[in-house]
Amino acid sequence: MPPALPFFDIQPQLATPIYRQVMEQVQRQVAGGQLRAGDELPSVRAVAERHAINPMTVSKAYSLLEAQGLLERRRGVGMVVAAGVPTAGGDADRLALLAPALESAAQQARELGIPPEAALAAFERLLHPDPKETP
Structure with missing residues (x-):
């Protein structure tokens, strides 16, 4: 399907x-x-x-x-x-696919003058949203 x-x-x-x-x-x-x-x-x-x-x-x-x-x-x-394509690769493989987005976000945070701690906290909130805050 x-x-x-x-x-x-x-x-x-x-x-x-x-x-x-x-x-x-x-x-x-x-x-x-x-x-x-x-x-x-x-x-x-x-x-x-x-x-x-x-x-x-x-x-x-x-x-x-x-x-x-x-x-x-x-x-x-x-x-x-395709048949035979490995899925659910290891953490290193999946992190490599995430790296470009993280690099872009890090560059934007630096350009905006956002301290690393604040950027990491914002990312953490996005990874684990509070279900009470979502509509």
């Missing part, structure tokens, strides 16, 4: 190209175990329509992931996570 849309969190305002956002999100979901071998990805058309982006952008991301061996095309089904 394909994952429910919205499957991707596309943020056009970021400096990261949209195709890279799609690729990195698939890589993280596979590494984190949310996607496993054989799981279907949403169609190019569904992703493009949902996020109002060019279908060629989604197709490029899927094709590059296919070239990396992470995805495979199945006739009549579409793109699926």
